[in-house]
Amino acid sequence: MARVYFEHVTKRFGKVLALDDFHLEVTDQEFLVLVGPSGCGKSTALRLLAGLESITEGSIYIGDRKVNHVPSKDRDIAMVFQSYALYPHMTVFDNIAFGLRLRKTPKEEIKKRVTQAAELLGVAPLLTRKPGQLSGGQRQRVAVARAIVREPAVFLLDEPLSNLDAKLRVNTRAEISKLHHRLGTTFIYVTHDQVEAMTMATRIAVMNEGIIQQVGTPQELYERPGNIFVAGFIGSPSMNLFEVELKSDDGRLLLDSGPFQIGVPADRADELARCARKHLVLGVRPENIHDAAFQPAGISAAPLTAKVEVTELMGNEVFLHLTAGDYRFLARVDPRTNARADQDLSLVVDTDRMHVFDPESELALCQDDAGSAPGESGAAATPSEDVAASRAEGNSAR
Amino acid sequence: MSAVPDSSRSLAAVLEEPVVPEKLSERIARRVARGPLHAVIIVVCLIWMVPWFGLLVSSFRPKADIASTGWWTAFNPPFQFTLQNYADVLAAQGLARGFLNSLIIAVPATLITMFVAALAAYAFSWMRIPGRNLLFLVVVGLLVVPIQMTLIPVLRIFAGLNLTGTFLGVWLAHTAYGLPFAIFLLRNFFVALPKDLLESAFLEGASHFKAFFRIVLPLSVPSLAALGIFQFLWLWNDLLVALVYLGGSRQVAPLTVSISNLVSSFGSEWHLLTAAAFVSMILPLIVFFALQRYFVQGILAGAVKG
Secondary structure, three states: OOOEEEEEEEEEEOOEEEEEEEEEEEOOOOEEEEEOOOOOOHHHHHHHHHOOOOOOEEEEEEOOEEOOOOOHHHOOEEEEOOOOOOOOOOOHHHHHHHHHHHOOOOHHHHHHHHHHHHHHHOOHHHOOOOHHHOOHHHHHHHHHHHHHOOOOOEEEEEOOOOOOOHHHHHHHHHHHHHHHHHHOOEEEEEEOOHHHHHHHOOEEEEEEOOEEEEEEOHHHHHHOOOEHHHHHHOOOOOOEEEEEEEEEEOOEEEEEOOOOEEEOOHHHHHHHHHHOOOEEEEEEOHHHEEEHHHOOOOOOEEEEEEEEEEEEEOOOOEEEEEEEOOEEEEEEEOOOOOOOOOOEEEEEEEHHHOEEEOOOOOEEOOHHHHOOOOOOOOOOOOOOOOOOOOOOOOOOOO | OOOOOOHHHHHHHHHHOOOOOOOHHHHHHHHHHHHHHHHHHHHHHHHHHHHHHHHHHHHOOOHHHHHHOOHHHHHOOOOOOOOHHHHHHHHHOOHHHHHHHHHHHHHHHHHHHHHHHHHHHHHHHHOOOOOHHHHHHHHHHHHHOOHHHHHHHHHHHHHHOOOOOOHHHHHHHHHHHHHHHHHHHHHHHHHOOOHHHHHHHHHHOOOHHHHHHHHHHHHOHHHHHHHHHHHHHHHHHOOHHHHHHHOOOOOOOOHHHHHHHHHHHOOOOHHHHHHHHHHHHHHHHHHHHHHHHHHHHHHOOOOOOO
């Protein structure tokens, strides 16, 4: 068990900047997920921690020990690779026992620990088989068993569910979470799938273009995205974004997108007026747009009319693909909706849950309420003050 | 979400597909389409095989018959075949000693080459060495250096070290001449091994030495076998290097040198020469047929990333 600390780490591959001032603390026993699109640097961060790549600038600590120049084998970490990296010429037993044998563990001890790990992961009946005789899910379990058998201080997982089918992925997600609780070890998990991040993490670091965009609990990231990138990346379906103009109509503030206007509630008007710019980006999650006929009680509703393009019944909800002017957006509405394709539909937007961003910096505005922009707020979602968060220069991609 | 297909599932899906029996007309059309190709292959094989077969038949015919009639007449009565030719070349002409010397030269030199090349190929593939690619380029560049250029300088060095006429000298020479290609072949195979396997081994606590012996070597058996066949066949058939560094002494001369001497001394003794040719061919044939599966794999080794 150990904390992991990335201290202003930078990694360059030739002229390509893979990680830019990566500054993050992972506390002991935490399940931290690094999430972001392909090429955002998340796997590079993991490989730097594993010692599989060298650091260009900065330092990495495991526990209190600086490990910049410590070989991989001496870092007391284990890693599950996306490809599982099982040795095809060895049996499952030999695969799991590989690390223990290299450490000259006594034979009886190896047998005991391999059996325990195999039983924990449900691969005990497969110990005499070779990887080629296993299914994808079984291989994944063997890879995890091989990682846990050494009882490492830090457990790294690099997209371990990517090669599994959708159903198996859901089951394995839950099992990895259970494993984390049972082992009480620090887990650092890399994925590009925000659903995996949201369901498993105690904390998430969202990355883009080598920069941490925001760090926080899944709830914090979902409810208070610090910038447009995080707002669009976290949540499925993703947040609807509209370019709006802040206007005043008889002393009342309006967000005018062209085809529709949304009145700013009184309790948010002051904040918006205080930090307001004329042009803004409005973010509304699909579940905060309701069919007006089934409007939940007690919300601050702003009306909106849009044309229904497609309806998708999901059972417990309906996805409406809507258009209003040049905007296409999505709403998750009550399954009792009478919306039909090609019809105009009256909707309401829950203005208490809308997000407003500065289009230039792409950071969330009025952070006291609408979300904390990393870097400006002192990284609200991180456990220690110096940990970080990200650059607030607004260089995230939309 | 990544969409790397699970190979076992794809295979299962393929197996579950209903097998549609091929219609007779389709089968005939397929065979007719391939007919010319098969005909060409058969003709080429025959062109290659006829002289070889003639040599084989001649090696079992009495000296007088070889001198008077063609080999194809051997199948007309009376069928006169003899093993005397083989007895003569092996015993009287010293080919048995040559056979043994060839083994003494080829087996250790092949093993040494394979071992050294495997170590070098591992380093070129998986170790962080400054100028690694340049060094590899230099090694591969040595492939184009003609062996004849090296004979005199190396012979002078060997003479100074008293290595001329010794098996050790010829082992070293063969290893050095074989290494550029061997390293090239193995490096291309090693570098195509999944990176994750090696990285996983390092994380588990393996040193380069252990990763080499416990991961890379067991996974590289096909390429090593292919290299072994190539190298063994080259060494077995080598005349030049043996002649230059070992000399013509019967005590150390390999089969090729012995046969060469035989040609000089008994150029007209066809019954001996044909038998000697077959003695020299037996072992390579056995090696080739025993390991032909690896041979084909090895030719493709490193050609495509698997």
